[in-house]
Amino acid sequence: MSLETQTVYQPWMPRTQSRAVTGLLTGHNTLKRHLYLLGLLDSPLCRKCGLREETSAHILCECEALASLRHAYLGSFLLEPEDVKRLGMGAIWNFSTVTGLA
Numbered sequence: 513m514s515l516e517t518q519t520v521y522q523p524w525m526p527r528t529q530s531r532a533v534t535g536l537l538t539g540h541n542t543l544k545r546h547l548y549l550l551g552l553l554d555s556p557l558c559r560k561c562g563l564r565e566e567t568s569a570h571i572l573c574e575c576e577a578l579a580s581l582r583h584a585y586l587g588s589f590l591l592e593p594e595d596v597k598r599l600g601m602g603a604i605w606n607f608s609t610v611t612g613l614a
C-alpha cells in the first residue's frame with residue numbers, strides 16, 4: 513500500500529485537526545459568539561460578514577461572505593444544519609483552514 517493510498521483511507525486525523533473540527537461542530541471554539549459569551553470580546557458579530565452572530569451554524573451553513581469557499585470545499589453555496597452531518601471531517605477541516613477559522 514502506498515503512502516498516498518494510506519493517506520486517503522486513514523480513518524483518523526491528527527489530534528489538532530480533530531480538536532478544531534470538533535470545536536467548530538460543537539461551538540466550543542474560537543468563533544466570536546463563544547468568545548463573546550466568555551466575556552473575551554465586545555461583539556459576537558461575524559468577522560467575515562459582520563451581519564450575524566459568528567456561530568458554527570452561521571459559518572458552516574449560511575455566511576454569505578464564505579459562500580464561494582463553502583461551494584468549493586463543502587459542495588454547496590448554502591447548507592442546512594442537517595447537511596453538515598453528512599460532511600466528512602476532512603472537508604470541514606479544509607474549509608475551516610481556507611476560511612482562516614481553524
Ligand SMILES: [Zn+2]
Pocket residue numbers: 558559560561562563564570575576577
Ligand atoms: Zn458571516
